[in-house]
Amino acid sequence: MDPATLPYRRNVGAVLFGPRGRVLVCRRADVPNAEGAPGGWQLPQGGIDEGEDPRIAVFRELAEEIGTDRAEILAEHPDWLTYDLPPELVGKALGGRYRGQRQKWFALRFLGSEADIRLDADPQPEFDAWRWVDLYDLPTLAVSFKRPIYEELVRAFAHLVRSVQERS
Known part of the structure; x- marks a missing residue:
């Protein structure tokens, strides 16, 4: 299968700032780490339905x-960011229909309590664990093909850390 013939999936992502200006990452239940245990930490993200506004x-x-949408948008990345799946995942991941994802990213402030998470x-949860981490640690947690996007998110949203910390 030639990846160049496949489209990108439209997607949104959330950099959810919580206590002390840290961000929520979740561990994928279906992506093992190098030792075969659950791994694959990532930010919440998902597909955009046909005709759906990315902010919705x-x-x-x-x-x-x-399990919660108790948040407010602080900022929106000005660009749509794309990543390509590695060759071994093309035709398998994302339903086998896409070469990667074209994402609109938002920085949000969490307004709920940890009990809301x-x-x-969902009857088939995508994640099996979550935690708060420093924004600057995101690239080290990401799978290699998403790392450049996470590095860009750190650059784009680093200015928000202090203001969120001051509100906590």
Whole structure:
């Protein structure tokens, strides 16, 4: 299969700032780490439905993936960011229909309590664990093909860390 013949999947992502200006990452239940145990830490993200506004989609995805949409948008990345799947995942990941994803990213401030975060809200949860991390650690947690996007998110949203810390 030639990846160049496949489209990118439209997607939204959430850099969800919580206590002390840290961000929420979740561990994928279906992506093992090098030792075969659960791994694959990532930010909440998901597809945009046909005709759906990305600002609506990001709240829908938060509710589906972490059980709550109690947040407010602080910033929107000005560009759509893309990544390509590695060759071994083309035709398998993302339903086998896409070469990668074209993403609109948002920085949000979490307005709820930790009790609101429910990874079991969906009958088939995508994640099995979550934690708060420093924004600057995101690239080290990402799978290699998503690392450049996470590096860009750190650059784009680093200015928000201090203001979120001051509100906590």
